[in-house]
Amino acid sequence: MPEPVLSFEALTVTFATDAGAVTAVKDVSYQVYPGEVLAVVGESGSGKSVSSRTAMGLLPPTASVRGTVVLGAKAVTKMSERELTALRGGAISMVFQEPGAALDPLFTVGFQIGEALRAHSGMKRKAARAKAIDLLRAVGLPDPEARVDYYPHQLSGGQKQRVVIAIAIACEPKVIIADEPTTALDVTVQAEILELLRDLRDRIGAAIVLITHNMGVVADLADRVVVMREGRVVEEATVDQLFGNPQHEYTRALLAAVPKLHVLPDNWEAAEHPADTVTAAGAEIKADSSPVAGAALAKTIVREPIPADAETVLEVSNLVVEFPAPLGRPAFRAVNEVSLTLRRGETLGLVGESGSGKSTIGRCVAGLQRPTAGSVRVLGTDIAGLSERKLRPIRRRFGFVFQDPATSLNPRLTIGDCVAEPLLVHKQAKGAAVRERVRHLLDDVQLPAGVEKRYPHELSGGQRQRVSLARALVLNPDLLVADEPTSALDVSVQATVLELFAELQRECGWACLFISHDLAVVDQLADRIVVLRNGTVVEQGDNDDILRRPQQEYTQRLVAAVPVPDPAEQRRRHRSRTGQLIS
Secondary structure: OOOOOEEEEEEEEEEEEOOEEEEEEEEEEEEEOOOOEEEEEEOOOOOHHHHHHHOOOOOOOOEEEEEEEEEOOEEHHHOOHHHHHHHEOOOEEEEOOOHHHHOOOOOOHHHHHHHHHHHHHOOOHHHHHHHHHHHHHHOOOOOHHHHOOOOHHHOOHHHHHHHHHHHHHOOOOOEEEEEOOOOOOOHHHHHHHHHHHHHHHHHHOOEEEEEOOOHHHHHHHOOEEEEEEOOEEEEEEEHHHHHHOOOOHHHHHHHHOOOOOOOOOOOOOHHHOOHHHHHHHHOOOOOOOOHHHHHHHHHHHOOOOOOOOOOEEEEEEEEEEEEOOOOOOOOEEEEEEEEEEEEOOOEEEEEEOOOOOHHHHHHHHOOOOOOOEEEEEEOOEEOOOOOHHHHHHHHOOEEEEOOOHHHHOOOOOOHHHHHHHHHHHOOOOOOHHHHHHHHHHHHHOOOOOOHHHOOHHHOOHHHHHHHHHHHHHOOOOOEEEEEOOOOOOOHHHHHHHHHHHHHHHHHHOOEEEEEOOOHHHHHHHOOEEEEEEOOEEEEEEEHHHHHHOOOOHHHHHHHHOOOOOOHHHHHHHHHHHHOOOOO
């Protein structure tokens, strides 16, 4: 074996918090070798991101570190801040989990990419700008010549993610730490980004530490896998060994919880398979024979129909949203003549590539974005033209799960106060009733006791995502707009949250506009699906029509790009796309 390019040796990291010391990483040891992709997986809060951030010296002052992290021949844990600054972005770089918080809102994305180039290569400003455009093109950002001058707030979540990746690969580092690099990306761009990371590894021999909860991404890209739980390493194996014969019970539970997008054979007809024989029929359809997979298949195909006389909660008609462009350029049309309806108790999945207008539609529905034209009727009231004063009493009937929980939670409030705030603003409860409601919801989304006393920065990305979901449900809304509500959740918690989501919807009857790039999750949860591209509806219908019998080429590409948790199948797909054999 070659010498490792990055080593973690008996690493322990403890944080001082107001609620007491919290040990996030406990005696962790593993190595990363040149030219390999090492995936680090585990539940949210298992220590994946904390251990990797230690390798770049990015821990806050409240952290106490024991053990050693060695990059090449240098002990990172013993470096000064000046030495670490010279190291970051050059020899080692990081793709951060939450791009909205990682990018500086005061500077254009082109300036921020060029800053890394100028700092580590001495490149002049003009050359750095040209290189930034090339990098934005490489990560699949549309119209890079224009968007190099955009500010972060002018880009969608997925587009910001691509900018962060461009910054990370700008100086072709020897080690790239990719912390959930595809969380906010649609499946087609995700496939392109994985191909880009694979090419970078092959071209310059970069080692990649891939931190993710997406087991399909692990199967596609990883060579070896480290499984962490509660701050410890519980299993380490090659990717084929881990998926083919997992040894630890926790690893087996993680793999069993992975949602799968099942594709029906061409000759399969739903009418030929009654509901009580769906699981048996699924034996010839499902990807594996596990009981969990069979149950997921049954949930995908057999649905409780929404009553024909169910109340229409949301009616969007000919919605148009345009954003002003710089002087002399036409306005950018983000949403183009979109119409859709949503009934009580129904979940409508909104899917499409990053920048297709999904989040913009969601913000219009929740009254957070004023449309250019068209109407948005919520329970019979057109909210499109309402003043803020008239809209405020209606807002308590909305719940909104934002795509980026790091920027949607007030950093000055405790978690308990963040969740309780809607109750207090709308005067729905006070005192002990507020505390009881908050604690109940935090339990529902699988957060530990005492978390209500902590602050958002003290939680992992996945934990903040769960707080955002609890906050959205605190008022028992009639309409929930969920913008990538499970994107930062590990698969085991995601399965629990989706089950909770469906159960609460059955009990409370709220309608849900579910925005996601994860087609397997949409398949589990949605009753109908709308496919968007460049702000226009491409195709809509029930799940079987859209995901198993898509008519439009664009939808077919989306479905085909979904990674599956099977390394052999992912290698076969790669060979069919490129004609190359990959190890």
